[in-house]
Amino acid sequence: MTTRSEAAPPGTDEAPARPARRRGRLVPYWLLLPGILWLLVFFALPLVYQASTSVQTGSLEEGYKVTWHFATYWDALGDYWPQFLRSVLYAGAATVLCLLLGYPLAYLIAFRAGRWRNLILVLVIAPFFTSFLIRTLAWKTILADGGPVVGALNSLHILDVTSWLGATDGDRVLATPLAVVCGLTYNFLPFMILPLYTSLERVDGRLHEAAGDLYARPATTFRKVTLPLSMPGVVSGTLLTFIPAAGDYVNADLLGSTDTRMVGNVIQTQFLRILDYPTAAALSFILMAAILFMVTFYIRKSGTEDLL
Amino acid sequence: MAARSPLSPFAAFFRLLRRNVVVLAGLGTLGYLLLPNVVVTVFSFNKPKGRFNYSWQEFSTDAWKDPCGVADMCGSLSLSLQIAFWATLGATVLGTMIAFALVRYRFRARGAVNSLIFLPMAMPEVVMAASLLTLFLNMGAQLGFWTVLIAHIMFCLSFVVTAVKARVMSMDPRLEQAAQDLYAGPAQTFLRVTLPIAAPGIAAGALLAFALSFDDFIITNFNAGSTVTFPMFVWGSAQRGTPVQINVIGTAMFLIAVLLVVTGMLVGKRRARKSR
Numbered sequence: 001m002t003t004r005s006e007a008a009p010p011g012t013d014e015a016p017a018r019p020a021r022r023r024g025r026l027v028p029y030w031l032l033l034p035g036i037l038w039l040l041v042f043f044a045l046p047l048v049y050q051a052s053t054s055v056q057t058g059s060l061e062e063g064y065k066v067t068w069h070f071a072t073y074w075d076a077l078g079d080y081w082p083q084f085l086r087s088v089l090y091a092g093a094a095t096v097l098c099l100l101l102g103y104p105l106a107y108l109i110a111f112r113a114g115r116w117r118n119l120i121l122v123l124v125i126a127p128f129f130t131s132f133l134i135r136t137l138a139w140k141t142i143l144a145d146g147g148p149v150v151g152a153l154n155s156l157h158i159l160d161v162t163s164w165l166g167a168t169d170g171d172r173v174l175a176t177p178l179a180v181v182c183g184l185t186y187n188f189l190p191f192m193i194l195p196l197y198t199s200l201e202r203v204d205g206r207l208h209e210a211a212g213d214l215y216a217r218p219a220t221t222f223r224k225v226t227l228p229l230s231m232p233g234v235v236s237g238t239l240l241t242f243i244p245a246a247g248d249y250v251n252a253d254l255l256g257s258t259d260t261r262m263v264g265n266v267i268q269t270q271f272l273r274i275l276d277y278p279t280a281a282a283l284s285f286i287l288m289a290a291i292l293f294m295v296t297f298y299i300r301k302s303g304t305e306d307l308l
Numbered sequence: 309m310a311a312r313s314p315l316s317p318f319a320a321f322f323r324l325l326r327r328n329v330v331v332l333a334g335l336g337t338l339g340y341l342l343l344p345n346v347v348v349t350v351f352s353f354n355k356p357k358g359r360f361n362y363s364w365q366e367f368s369t370d371a372w373k374d375p376c377g378v379a380d381m382c383g384s385l386s387l388s389l390q391i392a393f394w395a396t397l398g399a400t401v402l403g404t405m406i407a408f409a410l411v412r413y414r415f416r417a418r419g420a421v422n423s424l425i426f427l428p429m430a431m432p433e434v435v436m437a438a439s440l441l442t443l444f445l446n447m448g449a450q451l452g453f454w455t456v457l458i459a460h461i462m463f464c465l466s467f468v469v470t471a472v473k474a475r476v477m478s479m480d481p482r483l484e485q486a487a488q489d490l491y492a493g494p495a496q497t498f499l500r501v502t503l504p505i506a507a508p509g510i511a512a513g514a515l516l517a518f519a520l521s522f523d524d525f526i527i528t529n530f531n532a533g534s535t536v537t538f539p540m541f542v543w544g545s546a547q548r549g550t551p552v553q554i555n556v557i558g559t560a561m562f563l564i565a566v567l568l569v570v571t572g573m574l575v576g577k578r579r580a581r582k583s584r
């Protein structure tokens with residue numbers, strides 16, 4: 001086909017034009033094929049395998065068979081609901097802290113940094129280039145027992161309050177929920193700052209002036225102009241922080257104790273140490289479903305609030 | 309009432325204070341972000357007494373003089389670099405192709421393709437890691453270099469697509485039409501017009517893929533078998549004892565990255581000045 005159309009003399013337009021057009025129609029499919037195939041085989045298909053594994057029974061020695069044993073789900077929820085609850089609580093707390101800490105910095109970069117803007121942006125991204133495990137281990141030093149941070153928190157009686165709330169344990173910060181939340185907040189903070197900055201950067205500075213001209217106080221300007229306009233950044237920032245934080249097990253393992261285990265820790269030990277594949281698959285499936293449900297609900301809700 | 313007048317010293321003071329509150333809070337957050345890097349750097353000069361490098365003992369440059377002095381660490385580092393290189397290459401090629409198809413062509417099942425690309429970014433890593441492991445176990449695949457590479461290409465792909473798509477979308481299609489009006493063939497147009505314009509997006513996607521792959525722990529932890537990448541080495545050492553050399557590598561990586569970014573920014577600035 002191709003050789004004939006290439007050999008065709010330039011006078012006869014019809015013959016070469018048609019195969020070219022037909023080839024043109026297939027181009028997007030050829031471009032998509034390898035990548036999409038990769039995602040189908042190594043992302044979508046595994047989810048099917050995981051769902052199937054979760055309803056299997058058997059043992060490592062005798063092999064597993066699909067027996068539609070849905071009781072695994074109830075047992076998993078019954079055994080590990082504290083870890084699920086902890087995941088949601090810790091990830092939620094970390095997300096709120098990220099928003100509270102990240103918003104001023106994003107605001108600073110967008111409106112107040114001037115010629116320092118690019119430098120500060122580089123400093124926000126730069127920690128990424130040191131392995132996050134090494135940086136998380138550094139928190140062991142920072143929050144060490146009897147260290148300057150713990151000493152300061154203690155003398156300000158902050159630890160009394162957090163102890164009363166159950167977030168810390170006496171004079172210790174390390175191996176408590178506070179340490180885990182602190183690590184989660186630290187690890188996912190850039191994922192909050194960058195989307196916030198992107199949406200704040202688009203806010204026209206003249207709107208602030210206009211609000212001021214219309215006798216709005218700075219706080220009112222922020223509440224009625226800046227904050228609503230930055231909502232897309234708040235929504236994507238909270239999602240980008242909450243989702244990875246809810247599935248994380250690194251912070252809970254390195255900075256926490258057995259009392260701070262999250263659902264990610266359970267999945268990891270079930271899969272890699274205890275080798276109870278059905279329970280691990282069921283837990284992972286529940287986590288996925290819960291997060292997809294929450295994300296859809298949240299996007300719907302924030303989408304409508306955005307319009308108000 | 310007094311607060312309304314811009315000249316009132318009371319209002320001026322409050323405005324100044326308010327501005328400073330934002331700046332101070334922002335700088336505080338920046339400090340929180342950078343504090344661990346400072347600790348990592350300082351402790352790369354430590355001489356710990358026990359197996360763990362968590363408390364300060366005395367100044368020493370031993371680790372910097374002998375960065376590969378720990379068994380297996382530099383091997384794991386070079387393995388991580390190799391995996392990151394091939395994963396970046398694979399994800400960038402596949403992702404760029406998808407991005408072009410999405411922006412430039414009409415085809416069926418666009419919605420399905422879009423959600424297949426979005427979902428890996430909205431999924432907790434541990435879920436992807438666990439499900440991929442069930443696939444490999446069911447297929448009886450030997451866990452190691454290849455399973456890690458497959459997994460890394462999978463989760464880097466979506467990020468490359470997003471980065472390249474943003475760039476190609478902002479491209480002026482008239483430039484390519486102009487090239488064709490000037491008798492450039494499709495291949496020539498692509499190589500000399502389309503690709504150079506899309507290059508920054510592709511480079512950004514590739515850089516992101518490299519960083520993600522090099523630093524990935526959770527997915528690697530599940531699918532590496534007994535293969536030890538650098539993050540896996542650090543994880544293992546958190547249990548067995550942390551050598552100072554880990555901090556040396558961490559500090560060096562940070563410095564190299566900052567140096568590269570700053571050089572890039574300066575070169576870009578100079579170029580912009582020249583073209584003016």
